[in-house]
Amino acid sequence: MVSEEEAQAAIQRGEQIAIDDAGGLQHLVGIRFEREPARTAPSWYPVVLAYRQAGMFVNYLRKSDGPAFDRMMNAMLNGRAFAEAVTIGYHDDIRSLWQKFIKSSSDRK
Numbered sequence: 001m002v003s004e005e006e007a008q009a010a011i012q013r014g015e016q017i018a019i020d021d022a023g024g025l026q027h028l029v030g031i032r033f034e035r036e037p038a039r040t041a042p043s044w045y046p047v048v049l050a051y052r053q054a055g056m057f058v059n060y061l062r063k064s065d066g067p068a069f070d071r072m073m074n075a076m077l078n079g080r081a082f083a084e085a086v087t088i089g090y091h092d093d094i095r096s097l098w099q100k101f102i103k104s105s106s107d108r109k
Helices: 004-012 045-064 066-077 082-090 094-107
Strands: none
Touching: 004 045, 004 094, 045 066, 045 094, 066 082, 082 094
């Protein structure tokens, strides 16, 4: 298990999931990080860390703008790729929203 605090600390160290504008949830082939977690971590750690960070990001998106989140979800339910659905919902690109998430996370420290 990776707590939100551990995931937040990893983000601050640069050990964060890589955000890909072109990707979609149906095309996941592997988890990429901007900087790989420490090699001393157990083999399961990067996967669990990635899921925790992704969950925190989705929660941030929902809390930051509920109507935009609803538009994004509707676009995904209508078959749009995740990155495209984010743009439809938030009128912003996923990388920019990820950077806002990272900034908001570091501001809470």
